[in-house]
Amino acid sequence: MIQLAWLIPVFPLVGFLITSLGGKKLPKSISGTLASTMVLASFIVSLITFIQFNGQPVTIDLFDWISSGSLSIPFSFMIDQLSLIMLLIITGVGFLIHVYSIGYMHGDEGFSRFFSYLNLFIFFMLLLVMGSNYIVMFTGWEGVGLCSYLLIGFWFKNPEYNKAANKAFIMNRIGDLGFLLGIILIYITFGTTSFNIIFPSAGAFPNNQPVIIAITMLLFIGAMGKSAQIPLYTWLPDAMAGPTPVSALIHAATMVTAGIYMVIRSNVLYSLAPATLSVITVIGAATAIFSAAIAITQTDIKKVLAYSTVSQLGYMFVALGVGAYSTALFHVTTHAFFKALLFLAAGSVIHAMSGEQDIRKMGALKKKLPITYFVFLIGTLAIIGCPPLAGFFSKDEILAKVYVQNKAIFGVLVITTLMTSIYMLRLFFLTFFGSFRGTHDQEHHLHESPKSMTIPLVILAVLSAIGGFMGLPEVFSEHHSFNSFLEPLLTFPSSFIHEEMSHSLEWSLMIASTIVLVIIFFITRKAYTSSKGVPALHENDLSYLAKASYNKFYIDELYNFIIVRPLHIISEVFYKIVDSRMIDGLVNSVNKTVVASSRTLRMVQTGNVGFYIFAMVFGIIAILLFNLVL
Amino acid sequence: MNTLLVLAGIGVFGLFSEIFRFKKALLPVVFLGLAAALVTTVCDWNTNVSYFNNMMKVDNFSLAFSAVMICITMLWFIISPGFFTDETSKSDHFTLILFALTGGVLMSSFNNMVMLFLGIEILSISMYILAGSNKKSLASNEAAFKYFLMGSFATGFLLFGIALIYGATGSFDIDVIATRLSEGNLNSSVMLFAGILLTMIAMAFKVSAAPFHFWAPDVYQGAPTVITAFMSTVVKTAAVAAFFRLFIHTFTSMTEVWHTALMIISAATILVGNITAVYQTNVKRMLAYSSIAHAGYMLMAIVSMNSAAPSALLFYVIAYSVSSIASFTILLMVSNSTGNDSIESFYGLGKKNPFLAIMTLISMLSLAGIPPTAGFFAKYYIFIAAMENHMMPLVLIAVLGSLIGVYYYFRVIIAMFRDGNEKEIDFSGRYKLVMIIAGILALALGVAPGIVTGLL
Numbered sequence A: 001m002i003q004l005a006w007l008i009p010v011f012p013l014v015g016f017l018i019t020s021l022g023g024k025k026l027p028k029s030i031s032g033t034l035a036s037t038m039v040l041a042s043f044i045v046s047l048i049t050f051i052q053f054n055g056q057p058v059t060i061d062l063f064d065w066i067s068s069g070s071l072s073i074p075f076s077f078m079i080d081q082l083s084l085i086m087l088l089i090i091t092g093v094g095f096l097i098h099v100y101s102i103g104y105m106h107g108d109e110g111f112s113r114f115f116s117y118l119n120l121f122i123f124f125m126l127l128l129v130m131g132s133n134y135i136v137m138f139t140g141w142e143g144v145g146l147c148s149y150l151l152i153g154f155w156f157k158n159p160e161y162n163k164a165a166n167k168a169f170i171m172n173r174i175g176d177l178g179f180l181l182g183i184i185l186i187y188i189t190f191g192t193t194s195f196n197i198i199f200p201s202a203g204a205f206p207n208n209q210p211v212i213i214a215i216t217m218l219l220f221i222g223a224m225g226k227s228a229q230i231p232l233y234t235w236l237p238d239a240m241a242g243p244t245p246v247s248a249l250i251h252a253a254t255m256v257t258a259g260i261y262m263v264i265r266s267n268v269l270y271s272l273a274p275a276t277l278s279v280i281t282v283i284g285a286a287t288a289i290f291s292a293a294i295a296i297t298q299t300d301i302k303k304v305l306a307y308s309t310v311s312q313l314g315y316m317f318v319a320l321g322v323g324a325y326s327t328a329l330f331h332v333t334t335h336a337f338f339k340a341l342l343f344l345a346a347g348s349v350i351h352a353m354s355g356e357q358d359i360r361k362m363g364a365l366k367k368k369l370p371i372t373y374f375v376f377l378i379g380t381l382a383i384i385g386c387p388p389l390a391g392f393f394s395k396d397e398i399l400a401k402v403y404v405q406n407k408a409i410f411g412v413l414v415i416t417t418l419m420t421s422i423y424m425l426r427l428f429f430l431t432f433f434g435s436f437r438g439t440h441d442q443e444h445h446l447h448e449s450p451k452s453m454t455i456p457l458v459i460l461a462v463l464s465a466i467g468g469f470m471g472l473p474e475v476f477s478e479h480h481s482f483n484s485f486l487e488p489l490l491t492f493p494s495s496f497i498h499e500e501m502s503h504s505l506e507w508s509l510m511i512a513s514t515i516v517l518v519i520i521f522f523i524t525r526k527a528y529t530s531s532k533g534v535p536a537l538h539e540n541d542l543s544y545l546a547k548a549s550y551n552k553f554y555i556d557e558l559y560n561f562i563i564v565r566p567l568h569i570i571s572e573v574f575y576k577i578v579d580s581r582m583i584d585g586l587v588n589s590v591n592k593t594v595v596a597s598s599r600t601l602r603m604v605q606t607g608n609v610g611f612y613i614f615a616m617v618f619g620i621i622a623i624l625l626f627n628l629v630l
Numbered sequence B: 001m002n003t004l005l006v007l008a009g010i011g012v013f014g015l016f017s018e019i020f021r022f023k024k025a026l027l028p029v030v031f032l033g034l035a036a037a038l039v040t041t042v043c044d045w046n047t048n049v050s051y052f053n054n055m056m057k058v059d060n061f062s063l064a065f066s067a068v069m070i071c072i073t074m075l076w077f078i079i080s081p082g083f084f085t086d087e088t089s090k091s092d093h094f095t096l097i098l099f100a101l102t103g104g105v106l107m108s109s110f111n112n113m114v115m116l117f118l119g120i121e122i123l124s125i126s127m128y129i130l131a132g133s134n135k136k137s138l139a140s141n142e143a144a145f146k147y148f149l150m151g152s153f154a155t156g157f158l159l160f161g162i163a164l165i166y167g168a169t170g171s172f173d174i175d176v177i178a179t180r181l182s183e184g185n186l187n188s189s190v191m192l193f194a195g196i197l198l199t200m201i202a203m204a205f206k207v208s209a210a211p212f213h214f215w216a217p218d219v220y221q222g223a224p225t226v227i228t229a230f231m232s233t234v235v236k237t238a239a240v241a242a243f244f245r246l247f248i249h250t251f252t253s254m255t256e257v258w259h260t261a262l263m264i265i266s267a268a269t270i271l272v273g274n275i276t277a278v279y280q281t282n283v284k285r286m287l288a289y290s291s292i293a294h295a296g297y298m299l300m301a302i303v304s305m306n307s308a309a310p311s312a313l314l315f316y317v318i319a320y321s322v323s324s325i326a327s328f329t330i331l332l333m334v335s336n337s338t339g340n341d342s343i344e345s346f347y348g349l350g351k352k353n354p355f356l357a358i359m360t361l362i363s364m365l366s367l368a369g370i371p372p373t374a375g376f377f378a379k380y381y382i383f384i385a386a387m388e389n390h391m392m393p394l395v396l397i398a399v400l401g402s403l404i405g406v407y408y409y410f411r412v413i414i415a416m417f418r419d420g421n422e423k424e425i426d427f428s429g430r431y432k433l434v435m436i437i438a439g440i441l442a443l444a445l446g447v448a449p450g451i452v453t454g455l456l
Helices: A002-025 A028-052 A081-104 A111-130 A134-152 A159-190 A195-202 A210-226 A235-241 A244-253 A255-265 A267-271 A274-295 A301-321 A325-352 A370-383 A390-405 A407-432 A440-445 A451-471 A481-489 A503-529 A544-550 A552-604 A609-629 B002-020 B023-043 B060-079 B081-086 B090-109 B113-131 B138-169 B174-183 B189-206 B215-222 B225-250 B252-278 B283-304 B309-338 B354-368 B374-388 B392-416 B429-447
Strands: A058-068 A071-079 B049-051 B056-058
Touching (some): A002 A028, A002 A071, A028 A111, A058 A134, A058 B374, A071 A134, A081 A244, A081 A255, A081 A325, A081 A451, A081 A481, A134 A244, A159 A210, A210 A255, A210 A274, A235 A244, A235 A301, A244 A301, A244 A325, A255 A267, A255 A301, A255 A325, A301 A325, A301 A390, A325 A451, A325 A481, A370 A390, A370 A451, A390 A407, A451 A481, A544 A552, A552 B392, B002 B023, B002 B060, B002 B090, B023 B090, B056 B060, B056 B090, B060 B090, B060 B225, B060 B309, B060 B429, B113 B138, B113 B225, B138 B174, B138 B189, B215 B225, B215 B283, B225 B252, B252 B392, B283 B309, B309 B354, B309 B374, B374 B429
């Protein structure tokens, strides 16, 4: 049965082909249902595979993909603990978001197109996590990038959205180049790209070997792009231009975690390069606190969530950096639940508010949108780490692991956690409490979303609530089921401290964080339910620091100034001098030469058999003379 | 061996059907027969048996090429019923095609010079007649006559070459000849050299390599389009397979005689084919020049002479035949409804029939050798094989040729997306079927070339 796992990516591919080729001929009811069913089928097969999995990684060889000289790349899949967890997240959360989209995208003229992209995305994402070598993984990696681009620019009539799509694509390309170079270096070093040959043979390398550091750094550059880390994070907030289900699926739950997945997949290499791990820790921590600082003043409901995603991804990278690979994946899993939930709930709010995304114009939505309010509450509590919801366990575990390795980074993360609570509760209270600040029309139209949207929300809320129990810390139970499931795949950097946090310390950490959380809850409630707490509509009214944060610390402007503008100037020069004068001239003259010689050569074809035979005989004599006389 | 019997059998059945008037059953029987021939071919895989006192040897090389020819012939039969209903004495034509295929199979599995000669002649004589099968058309008659005249001229050289080689080695059996040649110390070396060169010239004529290609454009353009499709796919495959088998198997120890000459021929063919195609405004004639250029690439596999060459050649032949048959199918459709083969008849196709336009796009990209189509990997493997034999100048010329190729293949693509020509295209299901099969194959091989490269 496990051998049938190749079916998992086939279903969404079929869905994509039907919905895209069928195009406008397909009735809406069919394309949405079909796309969702295909993902459900993948989920079921993944689940069966998961149940039948016996702990031994299985490789499924489909066919020889490329073979040329010593290069041989099989198209094969790998089913192991890591890919199974990712499969369940992608197909499970993916299915819920598909169902949600049926309601959310209802009435959009690109309905079938939307579902075809969504199915294509699922297909590539599955390739990414199932591939048994870096090339198949890279194929999926590029594919999800393409789908992300297509979906961010889904409403392509808006030029701003197209710019956002381009930005995402270009930023990702920078990372992808690093990834590609990393793969090439892996091939040069190991002579193959297959995981099950590279990792066993990597053991022969000593710690911090330059080539391993180079490989891991290059791969990490790829991860930076895809998983939105400093300095390549600015695309993710802009990516919110896409429809909200896309933000939930691609820019929160699945695609952006591909970088984490890739590092965990290559953990054998990373454990050999503690230097790279330190870089990852620092970048992760910096990203976490920096984007949390931006999130605190944002006023667009999706932007807050987007910066929160960047910040949470930073957390995961810190976990990777301290060698806590399974903890990072645990946070990927819980984050997929609660962040998908938050985005979809935000989508439900936006849907109700007739497209309004500014929280300054919301407020008092609690009564009108009871289900959305309730699930948003669960999501918020989960992300800020309120026990016993999902985020509490995964976040606490990251903090515990970091504390053992690096106290300074621990401090940064604790501050970030406080900021997370502040901006999430701010968002929550501003949206659902206080007084309604929108227009009269909007108030009149307020309505709870249809069932196809609320049911996925409720399911995700349940998962966000109980999802943490699959990784109960050892303080509570003998057995950390999530970590021990993943254990066979993972290594630990030998130079790191081998020690667990003492139980008493862990207890006090948990209790302290809970108490702080309760305090923050009441402070923010007081601050943001009153009308004074609503952020000013004009940024000039903000304080100096808040203004900087509101403007995202002017990073986009900085990039514009130091990279984009010089590039424009250089390209202008190249266009005017090199391209127009030199290259065009060269190309045109080549073209003229070819056409002229074609005209001449054509004349030889006279149609006269006598001449043909003469030419043949001439050729024959030339060949004979050439060989026999010379 | 069984393949040969089955093919000859249905050929003879075709002849009888004319006499006993059960023509309607003919097409299904031919399909069944071809399917049976394909099955017997596949069943013989990895057997390596020789027949008739070592006159014929069925090995994986011959089986792979036979299978390709049979498959392409099946596709060809799907698009060609119109040809058989429009003309008189159609069952003769069925038979001739099947005999040509039989000759082709023989050419890919010969182990004796006599068998090679027989195969070539069975194939060629059928093709001479088929080229002139449109009796009312002056162009078709001219094509047949030119083809016959020049073909028999080349056959003379082949026979002469075989005789000289026999004189020098005392055998027709290519295994024996190969051993004699590798032992050396043959007293009549001039006779042998001349023999090898003359066979090479004759084979170069059959694959339409420069400067023996002059017949090809005239014949391809004059013959009915379906026959041109058959000539540029199955016939070319057979000729190239025979060329490869003869020179790689038999004359490897005599490379100093033929290698440089063939390399020059290959380069000249690529350049002449591609450059002349640029100026053509008639798509059928353009495809004829394109097929000359492709013959040049196929010759590169022969001059590479290494272990990568057979599978590179097989891949190339498949990629080329598949895209070629698709291009001729579209040409057939377009010319049926507009009445001519000019590039103008493709105007407006993209708007009228996007599906057809996409399939054309795929086959043109594949012929030009652009990923993700089969044509890209076809060229890639050929170039790799040539580079392993350190033939950088030839590879550079070949790349240059491909660049020129883009020029005229893209002209068809651009024409499709231009305005004009509102006339509807007659678009029957069987054309659609062939285009879909060919399109899928061209894409599948371009995405996963490993399916074929592992075979040989």
